Each structure stands twice: as C-alpha cells, then as structure tokens.
Amino acid sequence: MSVMTQASDVLRQQDPQMADVLEGERQRQAGTLQLIAAENFTSSAVLAALGSTLANKYAEGYPGARHHGGCEYADLAERIAVERATALFGTEHANVQPHSGSAAVLAAYAALLRPGDTVLAMGLPYGGHLTHGSPANFSGRWFDFVGYGVDAESGLIDYVQVQELARTHRPKAIVCGSISYPRHPEYSAFREIADEVGAYLIADAAHPIGLVAGGAAPSPVPYADIVCATTHKVLRGPRGGMILCGAEFAERIDRAVFPFTQGGAQMHTIAAKAVAFGEAAGPAFASYAHRVVANARTLADALAAAGFAVTTGGTDTHLITADPAPLGIDGPTARGRLAAAGIVLDTCALPYGDQRGIRLGTAAVTTQGMGEQEMGRISALFTAALHGEAAKTRAEVNELALGFPPYGAQ
Numbered sequence: 001m002s003v004m005t006q007a008s009d010v011l012r013q014q015d016p017q018m019a020d021v022l023e024g025e026r027q028r029q030a031g032t033l034q035l036i037a038a039e040n041f042t043s044s045a046v047l048a049a050l051g052s053t054l055a056n057k058y059a060e061g062y063p064g065a066r067h068h069g070g071c072e073y074a075d076l077a078e079r080i081a082v083e084r085a086t087a088l089f090g091t092e093h094a095n096v097q098p099h100s101g102s103a104a105v106l107a108a109y110a111a112l113l114r115p116g117d118t119v120l121a122m123g124l125p126y127g128g129h130l131t132h133g134s135p136a137n138f139s140g141r142w143f144d145f146v147g148y149g150v151d152a153e154s155g156l157i158d159y160v161q162v163q164e165l166a167r168t169h170r171p172k173a174i175v176c177g178s179i180s181y182p183r184h185p186e187y188s189a190f191r192e193i194a195d196e197v198g199a200y201l202i203a204d205a206a207h208p209i210g211l212v213a214g215g216a217a218p219s220p221v222p223y224a225d226i227v228c229a230t231t232h233k234v235l236r237g238p239r240g241g242m243i244l245c246g247a248e249f250a251e252r253i254d255r256a257v258f259p260f261t262q263g264g265a266q267m268h269t270i271a272a273k274a275v276a277f278g279e280a281a282g283p284a285f286a287s288y289a290h291r292v293v294a295n296a297r298t299l300a301d302a303l304a305a306a307g308f309a310v311t312t313g314g315t316d317t318h319l320i321t322a323d324p325a326p327l328g329i330d331g332p333t334a335r336g337r338l339a340a341a342g343i344v345l346d347t348c349a350l351p352y353g354d355q356r357g358i359r360l361g362t363a364a365v366t367t368q369g370m371g372e373q374e375m376g377r378i379s380a381l382f383t384a385a386l387h388g389e390a391a392k393t394r395a396e397v398n399e400l401a402l403g404f405p406p407y408g409a410q
Contacts, residue, residue, distance in 0.1 A: 006376050007051055016310050030405055031398045032342040037207065037319040037361025038179075040236050041368065041406040042272070043279060049272035050238050060264045062254060068264075077271040084277035085242060088213055093250035096273050097257050097265045098241030098393040101206040101230040105131040106138060107243060108226045109173075111256035115142045117172040120165055120199070122157075123147025125349050127178035127321075129204060146171065150181075150351050156296075157181070159189050166197045176220070177204030177228075180348040180359050182315035184208070187223035203227045206241075208317055210234025210363070213280040214289020217317065225249060227346050229303065234292060234318050234363045237276025289364060292318045295362040299373040302379035311350065311357070321348050323357040327386060331356035333402075334386055341385035342397035343378075367405035 011097040012355040029041075032137040038145065042050075054077060060067040063075035078096065085094035098104040113119070119139075119147045121132035126149045130137040133145025146169045148162045166174065203220035208252035211217035220227050231237035243253050257258040258265070279285055293316070300320045304310045309323040331347040335358060338345060348359035365374070377400060384393040 002126055004401050023226075030235075031401050032344055033381075033401055034231050035343060035345040035362070035378075036363040037346065037359055037363070038230075038233050038234060039361075040210075040363045042236055042238060042276070044407060045279070046236075046238055046272045046275050049275050050268055051307070052268050052271060054271050055266075055268035057267045058264050059267050061258065068345075074265075074267045076227060077267060077274060081270050081274035081277060084274055084281065085244070088277050088281050089209075089219065089221055089227075089228070089244055090197070091244040092247045092251040093245050093253070095243040095245075095257050096231075096240075096270050098243060099262065099266060099269075100239070101204075101228060101241045102129075102131050103257075103262060104228040104230075104241035104243050105129075105202075105204060107253060107256040107261050108202050108228050109139065109143065109188040109259050111249065111252040112202070113143060114170055116144060116146045118146060118169050119173050119175060120146050120148060120162070120169060121175035122181070123149050126150050126351050127349065129177070129179050129206075132175055132178075132204070132386050152193040152352050155351055156183060157185065159186065159193075162190070163193050163196070166193050166199065166302045170197050171199050173200040173202055175202045175204055177206065179207065180319065180321045181312075182296075182317050182319050182321060183312055184218055184316050185220075187218065187220045191223040200225045205228075206230040207233055207319060210236060211289050211293065211317060212293075214286045216286075216289035216293050226253065231273045231276060234289065234361075235276060235280060236363070236367065237280075238272035240266070240273060242273070291371070292362050292366045293374060295366050295370065295375050296320055299362060299375040299379060303382065306379055306383050309357075314363075318363050319352070319359060319361040321350070321357055321359045323350055323355065324386065325355065329386060331358050334358055337388070337390065338382065338385050340390040341381065341393040342401070343381060343385060365404070368401075368406050370404055374400065374404075 057074050058068045059071050059074040063078050067078050081096045082094050122128035131139045133140045153159045174194045176185045201224045203224035205227050206229050208217045212219045231240045245253050296315045296318050300310050300314045307326050311321045335347050345360040347356045352356040
C-alpha cells in the first residue's frame with residue numbers, strides 16, 4: 001500500500017468531504033496533461049516527508065540556534081538539506097528556509113538593497129517575474145526598477161541594451177532570469193556588465209535550477225553573487241524556495257530570511273527538500289533532466305510545424321512560449337479550448353505586442369515517462385482541440401494521460 005493510499009484512507013474516515021476534494025484533484029492530475037511549466041510531480045518519498053511529524057515542529061532560527069526547544073531532529077533535517085544543496089549546486093552556502101521563490105527573492109533584495117535603490121531586471125512584458133518590478137508587488141513599490149528586453153526579431157536578450165541601461169542607470173543590482181524565456185541566459189555576460197557598473201548580480205533561477213542540478217543547463221552559481229530558486233518545477237521537490245551564495249553573503253542572507261522576512265521554518269517542507277536534493281544527485285535524475293529538454297525541443301518543433309509562432313524559434317530548456325495567432329486564435333482563447341480538452345497550461349506575455357501567447361513545459365509529462373513520440377501526439381492533440389474538437393480530444397487526452405500514471409496504478 002502506497003503512502004498516498006494510506007493517507008487517503010485515514011482522511012476518508014476522518015473528513016470525507018475533504019477526502020473527496022483531494023481524490024478529485026488526484027483524478028484531475030492523472031487524467032489530464034499537466035503542461036504548466038512551473039509544475040511537476042514529486043516522488044512518493046517527497047510526499048511522505050511533507051506529511052511527516054516534522055509538520056508539528058516549531059523551529060524559528062537555524063540549526064544550533066533555535067528559539068524553541070526539542071529541535072534536535074529539526075536541526076538534523078535542515079543540516080542534511082543544506083549539505084545536499086551545497087554539494088548538488090557546488091556552492092558555499094545554502095539557505096533552504098524560504099517558503100517560495102518570491103520569498104527567496106525578497107530575502108535577496110533585503111540582504112543587498114535599501115528602499116529606493118535602482119535594480120535592472122527583465123521587463124515584465126518580456127518575461128520578467130512579479131518580483132522583478134511589478135507595481136503590484138513589493139519589488140515595484142520599494143525599489144526603482146529599470147526593465148531590459150529582447151531583440152525584436154530573434155526574441156533573444158539584447159545584451160548591448162542591458163549594458164547601455166546599466167551604464168545609464170548605474171543599478172545597485174542586476175537580476176537575470178525570467179518566467180518565460182526559453183533560452184539559457186549568458187551569465188558571464190551579465191557578470192561582466194555587473195562588474196563594470198559595480199552592481200550585485202542576482203540570478204533568479206526558479207525555472208532552470210532543476211536542469212542545472214541534472215547537468216542539462218549551465219549553472220549561475222560561478223557568476224552570480226546570489227542565486228534564488230524554487231525547489232519544485234523541474235527540480236521535482238516540494239513547493240518552496242532556496243537561496244545559494246558564497247560565504248561572504250551567507251550571514252546577510254540568513255538574517256534576511258530569518259528574522260527579517262520570515263518566521264518559523266516549515267520543517268516538514270525542509271525535510272522534503274532534502275529528499276528531493278538527494279534524488280537530484282543521482283544519475284537517474286540527470287537522465288531525466290536531459291529528457292525534459294529533448295521533449296521540449298521535440299514539442300516546440302512540432303508546434304511550429306503545426307503553425308504556432310514559437311518564440312526564439314525553439315527552446316534550450318523545459319519551457320516553450322508560442323503565439324497561436326497564425327492559427328487565428330489568441331492566447332487566452334487557446335488556453336480555454338485546450339483546458340476543455342484536458343490540456344492544462346498557462347498564458348504569457350509576448351514581446352513587442354499587447355497580445356498574450358501560451359506558455360507550457362515538459363517537466364511533468366517527462367516525470368510520467370512520456371518521450372519524444374508522445375510529444376508528437378500532444379502536438380496533434382493541440383491542433384484538434386484548437387479546431388473545436390474538445391469532446392473527442394478530451395477522450396484521447398485522458399487515454400494518453402492514464403497510460404502514464406504519475407504514481408503508478410491506484
């Protein structure tokens with residue numbers, strides 16, 4: 001009997017209403033195609049850690065310096081997580097307490113900046129995150145953000161523009177990273193620009209960090225002063241964040257996380273992060289990470305052949321952004337039709353225009369065991385769904401998804 005089945009049985013007896021909700025979500029995940037670029041399926045071991053008795057433990061502070069008693073096993077769990085993270089990413093220090101990627105970025109800003117400082121980051125219309133200067137977010141309210149973009153024809157980052165903006169605005173920090181840029185940033189170029197203007201370099205590697213762990217993407221660690229990341233997405237851990245940095249920034253980062261921006265650590269989540277780091281250190285995960293990229297490239301090519309305008313002409317990562325306008329449909333309408341057919345993905349901003357496209361990723365379907373052959377089938381299902389064949393397509397989507405159960409037959 002699996003951990004999930006045992007937990008479901010207990011919940012069914014105690015709270016059948018909530019058990020129905022969770023069972024409905026399990027069936028939704030198992031019977032539809034999960035193509036949201038920021039989502040994945042954790043292992044059963046990660047889920048077991050999330051549901052462990054460490055969920056009961058209050059542990060403000062850090063190992064050996066807690067504000068609560070009884071933390072001997074909490075300390076051990078966090079030390080293991082930190083040791084595994086530093087080894088996995090080749091960094092001198094890791095803080096595994098951030099509750100999310102946004103919390104990690106907030107702590108990085110708190111460690112390096114003061115309100116009113118100028119920050120250069122990818123503009124939101126080109127794929128920048130909310131924490132990269134959105135007026136609705138703390139970043140846009142507390143700091144003076146300047147946005148860089150991409151080349152109008154290629155869709156690639158314009159490093160000449162980045163350099164010119166840095167020289168003009170003399171930012172205190174430069175942020176490289178985005179939520180919808182499908183190519184690898186040139187971290188060395190960002191480092192040179194930051195050094196020229198005396199800026200800190202912050203890498204927001206929330207999306208590619210799992211590929212970095214598996215050796216399928218270049219690492220920002222040798223170039224950035226601070227690396228912020230999530231532990232879900234391609235890394236396949238629990239929902240949460242982490243920060244990587246050198247020894248010179250370790251104390252500032254730790255204080256920025258606790259007590260400045262967060263209270264007690266979520267010890268069950270930290271234990272689950274440790275499990276995920278351990279899994280990512282093995283050869284099976286490296287193989288997985290490379291399959292994720294191969295699947296994304298195959299799917300991007302297939303979508304382009306089907307008439308989508310794939311931004312940058314393809315992908316180097318797990319994610320794809322595309323404009324369905326050549327098919328006579330906009331991004332939000334495409335997402336709705338695809339959702340009706342059981343294909344789950346997001347919309348995203350497209351460079352140099354007010355229209356929105358679609359953003360998708362191959363991390364979850366690759367975890368399920370799908371390969372390049374299935375990517376071709378998924379592209380065909382896209383086309384059918386967008387041509388109004390929702391009912392027929394949904395049956396085919398359900399058949400495909402059920403053939404690759406994320407947690408085995410249940």
